[in-house]
Amino acid sequence: MKDSIKVFAPATVANVVCGYDVLGFAVNEPGDEVIMKLTGGSGITITKITGDEGKLPLDPKKNTVSASVQHYLNHIGKPDTGVEIELHKKMPIGSGLGSSSASTVAGLFAINTLFDNLLTNRGLVPFAMKGEELACGYGHADNVAPALMGGFVLIRSYEPLDIISLPYPEGLHAAIVYPEVDVPTKDARQMIRSKVLLKDAVTQWGNVAGLVSGLFMKDHDLIGRSMTDILIEPTRSILIPDFYHMRGMAMEAGATGFGISGSGPSVFALTRDRETAESITVQLKKHLSTLNINSLSFVSEVNQKGPVVLD
Structure with missing residues (x-):
């Protein structure tokens, strides 16, 4: 099992005009990068954040990346795993392009990969929604689902969560x-x-x-x-x-x-x-x-x- 990894996660366009909280798609740029390292210690530490102009918290309980990773670790029965995280913002915060989503998804994809993909990308969506809840007060999936799964997605239902990948015209x-x-x-x-x-x-x-x-x-x-x-x-x-x-x-x-x-x-x-x-x-x-x-x-x-x- 690898002990370090660097991941990119894409920005997203959510709602797609008429599909408030239920439609979204991923784009190739911009996006965010996370560098993650498993340590011999205990607990999650955010060692560096760049590109945020000092706006994002280093406190692991208040940052969407670390908070989501902690939910994942709790789920797999390894809550005290030592993790160091660097977050490199490559997109503007508050842009409407899923900035918090891209960071959260990069972190979850990184930790899941380090643990040999215990969950599918689709299975990571509920953990990413926890990050959105921390960021904006509501755990919606129209950013995190396409960021994790790629393509165009429809969230048919939130309770229970039902996510559908949609086709789209070539060249769109x-x-x-x-x-x-x-x-x-x-x-x-x-x-x-x-x-x-x-x-x-x-x-x-x-x-x-x-x-x-x-x-x-x-x-x-x-x-x-x-x-x-x-x-x-x-x-x-x-x-x-x-x-x-x-x-x-x-x-x-x-x-x-x-x-x-x-x-x-x-x-x-x-x-x-x-x-x-x-x-x-x-x-x-x-x-x-x-x-x-x-x-x-x-x-x-x-x-x-x-x-x-x-x-």
């Missing part, structure tokens, strides 16, 4: 733009209405079913028609500069659909090819610069692998 790309404005996940969740009109729920159900059907049928037009959210987006879009203008620009440039990634402020467009995705990111970044807003952009196919060992 995501154009992602992160405007550097602050939208904390907890605050974004608290803005959402707790009750909705039945007629709005019916519309949303139809769009979720249409999106899943479009993915199965590899029908870009159906995917695009279904990427409409009347429950969450109207509220969350208030926090994102010029959201509807950017959506109009993306759709005019050939996007299949456009929406908020997770709780924002990142936005994304699904496209039929890389060229369209790259064109959209250039246009959106240029527009944000006219508003004096710095931004980062990423273009990626859907990531099919999930976390990987780097060395």
